Amino acid sequence: MRGGALALAVALLAGCDDGEPASTLGDPDRGRTVIARYECGACHRIPGIAGARGKVGPPLAGFGRRAMIAGTLPNRPDALLPWLRDPPAQVAGTAMPALGLTEREAGDVAAYLYTLR
Numbered sequence: 001m002r003g004g005a006l007a008l009a010v011a012l013l014a015g016c017d018d019g020e021p022a023s024t025l026g027d028p029d030r031g032r033t034v035i036a037r038y039e040c041g042a043c044h045r046i047p048g049i050a051g052a053r054g055k056v057g058p059p060l061a062g063f064g065r066r067a068m069i070a071g072t073l074p075n076r077p078d079a080l081l082p083w084l085r086d087p088p089a090q091v092a093g094t095a096m097p098a099l100g101l102t103e104r105e106a107g108d109v110a111a112y113l114y115t116l117r
């Protein structure tokens, strides 16, 4: 009996993540810290990040509802993560430099960016 209850609990927990890719990417709160540490705000306006008023890149308000990344990549996690880690490798000639984010940092940053709707 106990095994059955456990299996049910696991199934219910797993069900919570269905259709919610942002929640499996990383931790949005950690993402906010990563964004501050890498000073993304030097180039971007980013809601919720103190002092993020840069104008080199596009403002990131509403990013979660945007269709494209850099006008060329589909705005999906499988394109956003590589973009965050190494933009010039994804879009030749882009002005956004690779900043050296780890895979985990990119996931946390992506989770935060997808809260911007």
Ligand code: HEC
Residues within 6 Å of the ligand: 035, 038, 039, 040, 041, 042, 043, 044, 056, 057, 058, 060, 063, 066, 068, 069, 070, 071, 084, 091, 093, 094, 095, 096, 097, 099, 101, 109, 113
């Ligand atoms: C030196 C300036 C600079 C820094 C620092 C920078 N970016 Fe960018 N970013 C850009 C530019 C320029 C673009 C536009 C790229 C293009 O369209 O080719 C861009 C584009 C983006 C996009 C795509 C936006 C869109 O709507 O197409 C995201 C997301 C993004 N940056 C996130 C970040 C994050 C997160 C950081 C920090 C880890 C960061 N950027 C740091 C300059 C920068």
